[in-house]
Amino acid sequence: MNALQRDLKKLVPLVESLGKADVEADPYRQQFHLQPPVGWLNDPNGLCVYGGQYHAFFQYGPFDVTGGVKHWGHAVSTDLMHWEPLPVMLYPDEPFDCHGVYSGSALIEGTEMYLYYTGNVKHPGDYDYIKQGRGHNVCLAVSHDGKTVASKQCLLYNKDYPAGLTCHVRDPKVFAYEGKYYMVLGARTLEDKGEVLVLESTDKLHWNHINTLTTPETFGYMWECPDLFCLDGQWYLAVSPQGIACQNVYGCGYFAVYGDWRGECTLGEFHEMDAGFDYYAPQSFVDENGRRIQIGWMGMPDADYGNAPTVAHGWQHCFTVPRLLTKGPGGTLLQTPVPELDARRSAAALTLRNGEEASLSPCFDLTAAPAGDFALTVARGVELVYTEQDSTCVLQFTDPAQASGRTQRRTKLSAPCRSVRVVGDRSSLEIFLNDGAAVFSTRYYPAAGDVAVKISGTDALVYSL
Structure with missing residues (x-):
């Protein structure tokens, strides 16, 4: 453990304890939605089942109610309704993630928990941090107990991604399929076109780019938080596209995928996932009963509205109620609260x-x-x-x-x-x-x-x- 890790592991619990009374006194504190102990919460990360419990990680800014440097907060549940907070799982404590542990996913194999995430690095200098000056690294943290991190490493740097991309390549979603491992990454091209990279691996460590998923015409400049999954024989690509015409600052929805997403395929019509004010960056996982469950961030980046009443008490944002995804008419998706x-x-x-x-x-x-x-x-x-x-x-x-x-x-x-x-x-x-x-x-x-x-x-x- 390095000195920064030791300092952060002391400082975060101290900040949480100092803010606890003010947060708990807030009449707007939620009763059955996952929310941060203090400070800021946004994207759901690493949703999974491990050791008989549901694990949910989240983008967490314990020091700044309006965001700040991101950690991975952590909570567990046995029923998706009562969430027990656990200590922070990932800290921005390495050269490859020093300006934020950004969004990602979990892969569970036996007793091993593999957490893939984006390590954010902003290099000092006169940069725009879009085409220059930013590192968006694919990183891996491994846990043997689902509570503590045994190791962290960087797997991919910006130089390892395909040519023609900006520095904005992030939010790895990793899953196993037909004897191999696959990763999807949201990306922004130099021509400001959003797309999703598909990468393949045989060992979870070494990754090769095998395909790119996008639309023929530009549909937004960046596709964040991709989620590629199959439901009743139909594959879907969920993304949060920035730069499309929609009611909110940014969009959030899904395409049905026709063909093999590892090769020749097309994306169907884009369907809005949620028409409300507060919904972004959803992720899904399959539980032990084979249900595909999705959780979203009940918030919206860069919106001109906010949550001043909770900010006054030192916290902001929550997750949605976990939703059961099922296949609807014409290949659409239906979302309903989990039966729990x-x-x-x-x-x-x-x-x-x-x-x-x-x-x-x-x-x-x-x-x-x-x-x-x-x-x-x-x-x-x-x-x-x-x-x-x-x-x-x-x-x-x-x-x-x-x-x-x-x-x-x-x-x-x-x-x-x-x-x-x-x-x-x-x-x-x-x-x-x-x-x-x-x-x-x-x-x-x-x-x-x-x-x-x-x-x-x-x-x-x-x-x-």
């Missing part, structure tokens, strides 16, 4: 009649089966309005105090809306339409205590969580 959420429901449901308003716990699970236009209002400041004529659903804030800068988002459904599920926590709403064919995720900040919920155009069942 149902176990948190109250024994009895409240029936909320058409036109009625009820005072509910901010932690609730609402379901409805509309047959036409409907409107749902939460805390008298957030509205969900569906119009049958054009199958359009709008999420809008009517109370600026709850919005923290958020305004309106909309989505057009591919079929009339016949199912609605709203999962509320103390400072978030996740709305699933048509069994997860469309989703809105947002943070919000109602007055402390119970929230008023009103529905018009249909009845609803509401459980406390």
